[in-house]
Amino acid sequence: MSSMTASRSRFDTAAILAGLVIVCVGLSLATMAFAGDRYVFNTPNLGIPFGFLAILGVRYSLGFAHNRAGDIALGVVCAVSGWFLIRAAHQFAGDAAFGFWALVCALWFSFWLFVDRLAAWRLSDPSAARVVNLLIPLLFGATLLLLWELIVTGAGVPKVLLPAPSEIWVRLVGSVPTLWADFQQTFVKAVLIGYAVGCGSAFITAILVDRSPFLRRGLLPIGNFVSALPIIGVAPIMVMWFGFDWPSKAAVVIIMTFFPMLVNTVSGLAASDAMQRDLMRTYASSYWQTLFKLRLPMAMPFIFNALKINSTLALIGAIVAEFFGTPIVGMGFRISTEVGRMNVDMVWAEIAVAALAGSLFYGLVAMIERAVTFWHPSMRR
Amino acid sequence: MTRTVVEAKKLSLTFQTNDGPVHALSNIDLTINQGDFVSFIGPSGCGKTTLLRVIADLEQPTDGSITVNDVSPHEARLNRSYGYVFQAAALYPWRTIAKNVALPLEIMGLSREEQEARISRNLELVNLGGFEKKYPWQLSGGMQQRASIARALAVEPDLLLMDEPFGALDEIVRDHLNEQLLQLWAKTNKTVVFVTHSIPEAVFLSTKIVVLCPRPGRIYDVIESNLPRDRSLDVRETPEFLKIAHRVREGLKAGHSYED
Numbered sequence: 001m002s003s004m005t006a007s008r009s010r011f012d013t014a015a016i017l018a019g020l021v022i023v024c025v026g027l028s029l030a031t032m033a034f035a036g037d038r039y040v041f042n043t044p045n046l047g048i049p050f051g052f053l054a055i056l057g058v059r060y061s062l063g064f065a066h067n068r069a070g071d072i073a074l075g076v077v078c079a080v081s082g083w084f085l086i087r088a089a090h091q092f093a094g095d096a097a098f099g100f101w102a103l104v105c106a107l108w109f110s111f112w113l114f115v116d117r118l119a120a121w122r123l124s125d126p127s128a129a130r131v132v133n134l135l136i137p138l139l140f141g142a143t144l145l146l147l148w149e150l151i152v153t154g155a156g157v158p159k160v161l162l163p164a165p166s167e168i169w170v171r172l173v174g175s176v177p178t179l180w181a182d183f184q185q186t187f188v189k190a191v192l193i194g195y196a197v198g199c200g201s202a203f204i205t206a207i208l209v210d211r212s213p214f215l216r217r218g219l220l221p222i223g224n225f226v227s228a229l230p231i232i233g234v235a236p237i238m239v240m241w242f243g244f245d246w247p248s249k250a251a252v253v254i255i256m257t258f259f260p261m262l263v264n265t266v267s268g269l270a271a272s273d274a275m276q277r278d279l280m281r282t283y284a285s286s287y288w289q290t291l292f293k294l295r296l297p298m299a300m301p302f303i304f305n306a307l308k309i310n311s312t313l314a315l316i317g318a319i320v321a322e323f324f325g326t327p328i329v330g331m332g333f334r335i336s337t338e339v340g341r342m343n344v345d346m347v348w349a350e351i352a353v354a355a356l357a358g359s360l361f362y363g364l365v366a367m368i369e370r371a372v373t374f375w376h377p378s379m380r381r
Numbered sequence: 382m383t384r385t386v387v388e389a390k391k392l393s394l395t396f397q398t399n400d401g402p403v404h405a406l407s408n409i410d411l412t413i414n415q416g417d418f419v420s421f422i423g424p425s426g427c428g429k430t431t432l433l434r435v436i437a438d439l440e441q442p443t444d445g446s447i448t449v450n451d452v453s454p455h456e457a458r459l460n461r462s463y464g465y466v467f468q469a470a471a472l473y474p475w476r477t478i479a480k481n482v483a484l485p486l487e488i489m490g491l492s493r494e495e496q497e498a499r500i501s502r503n504l505e506l507v508n509l510g511g512f513e514k515k516y517p518w519q520l521s522g523g524m525q526q527r528a529s530i531a532r533a534l535a536v537e538p539d540l541l542l543m544d545e546p547f548g549a550l551d552e553i554v555r556d557h558l559n560e561q562l563l564q565l566w567a568k569t570n571k572t573v574v575f576v577t578h579s580i581p582e583a584v585f586l587s588t589k590i591v592v593l594c595p596r597p598g599r600i601y602d603v604i605e606s607n608l609p610r611d612r613s614l615d616v617r618e619t620p621e622f623l624k625i626a627h628r629v630r631e632g633l634k635a636g637h638s639y640e641d
Contacts, residue, residue, distance in 0.1 A: 275471045282465040283485045375474040
């Protein structure tokens with residue numbers, strides 16, 4: 001019932017998408033699907049998704065089964081069609097012609113339609129609503145991966161330029177021990193240690209800077225200067241100073257994370273207004289009491305901004321620093337050597353691991369932020 | 382013989398600004414006794430808030446002398462001998478109402494039981510019982526200001542300094558809070574110094590009204606109110622009330638030169 005409200009916008013998105021699906025399916029019937037006189041009807045792997053998508057498009061443009069069961073059936077049809085299209089693409093890799101691309105477009109519109117329908121679901125159960133909210137971006141990502149697979153395989157893009165997601169996945173699953181060792185070397189040692197030391201020391205420095213005008217005048221410009229140093233120039237020097245192993249990478253991460261944390265904490269400590277400070281004065285509050293009860297809580301939104309910025313900066317810093325000399329392990333080392341050996345799928349596997357680790361790290365910091373600064377207007381619910 | 386709480390003699394305060402010195406206060410002589418409800422009234426820029434801040438040791442006078450509870454304002458502040466209510470509630474958004482009231486008590490280092498007792502007692506006093514676990518942003522402006530009064534009262538000072546505490550509230554809420562404040566004052570026999578720019582508010586609340594005028598900030602008139610200490614909002618219709626209000630208005634008019 002509530003899902004009926006989906007199409008009450010100015011444009012009936014669902015009807016438009018269903019129409020586009022029908023058009024694309026019709027086009028695929030009229031043109032050659034793969035080079036070598038292969039049409040939809042003499043290719044079983046294309047016939048099945050063609051039939052499914054055609055029924056789906058007609059059903060939605062007729063306005064039939066606009067309910068949750070119908071939406072779930074739509075999702076299943078999309079998944080099955082996608083599976084057969086991938087099989088067809090692999091069967092005739094690199095031979096795709098207009099008919100195949102028309103079916104890919106039909107599939108894309110169907111997925112769009114599915115996500116659009118799903119986004120309009122109004123669920124009363126909050127945990128179910130949360131699952132659906134999580135499902136939508138995941139489905140979106142899955143659709144992108146599916147299109148990537150179909151286009152790269154269908155068009156026969158050389159592996160060196162862009163490997164298909166399936167190839168990256170095979171490589172990733174096949175080299176778990178290597179990837180795990182690289183992850184430990186780069187993320188667990190260089191990134192986490194560098195991040196903790198960089199942010200921690202910047203935090204303490206910020207409190208000292210805040211306390212003493214001399215340090216404020218002296219240290220802040222130096223911090224600014226250091227942060228302006230190009231990491232490409234600093235990294236080899238750090239390698240010379242601290243050796244090939246992870247400490248030199250951690251040093252680069254410290255340099256990268258120090259300044260954002262310092263500047264944000266210093267401005268956060270100044271964020272309390274005059275009335276709040278006067279209030280503490282009327283209580284004859286000591287410096288430390290004012291710091292812990294007023295100024296640090298007030299600075300938390302600023303501090304977490306820096307922690308979030310630094311969570312991604314740290315990973316970039318550690319990976320780039322490994323380009324300038326490492327033991328034979330580490331994500332940056334692997335990327336630079338495998339590119340040289342044209343093993344682009346391994347590079348992509350490392351990128352996938354880095355992206356996943358970076359996102360999780362960021363997400364964790366953001367979650368802590370939500371718990372600590374729940375009171376801030378941007379977080380209130 | 383009543384005890385003198387605040388005594389100022391030839392008090393002056395000059396701010397040095399880029400446009401030259403600003404005489405915020407000039408030659409202030411003032412005595413406030415135990416149990417008084419004193420209002421400072423005057424146009425903006427007359428130094429009424431500055432005078433209150435001098436009593437609270439938030440500003441330092443440049444000339445003259447002032448004592449609070451027979452000691453310097455600085456010592457009085459360190460003794461936590463006054464509670465200060467600001468123009469805005471200035472509650473900390475990360476603390477619940479109860480925790481906000483607990484803030485000065487934590488700083489004073491009171492025991493947990495004593496804190497609990499004072500929190501519930503003072504929240505009851507301002508009619509905020511049951512709102513302990515709410516956060517400030519979940520309360521209306523009037524309730525927030527009442528919570529900030531409870532926070533000032535929790536220090537249990539004999540002297541309450543209030544800087545236009547109801548200035549940002551609408552008239553209905555303001556009337557209501559004025560009545561509550563008066564009851565509170567009658568119940569506790571505290572000394573209250575109250576800054577306002579509303580004539581009815583000043584006359585309704587005060588036993589003594591100090592009219593200030595600007596450039597330089599100085600006392601123009603001191604009016605001792607002969608209204609009964611125990612008064613309700615109806616007192617505002619009586620001839621005595623109107624007489625005092627008239628005198629305040631005349632004072633404000635005469636002290637304020639409109640030429641500049």
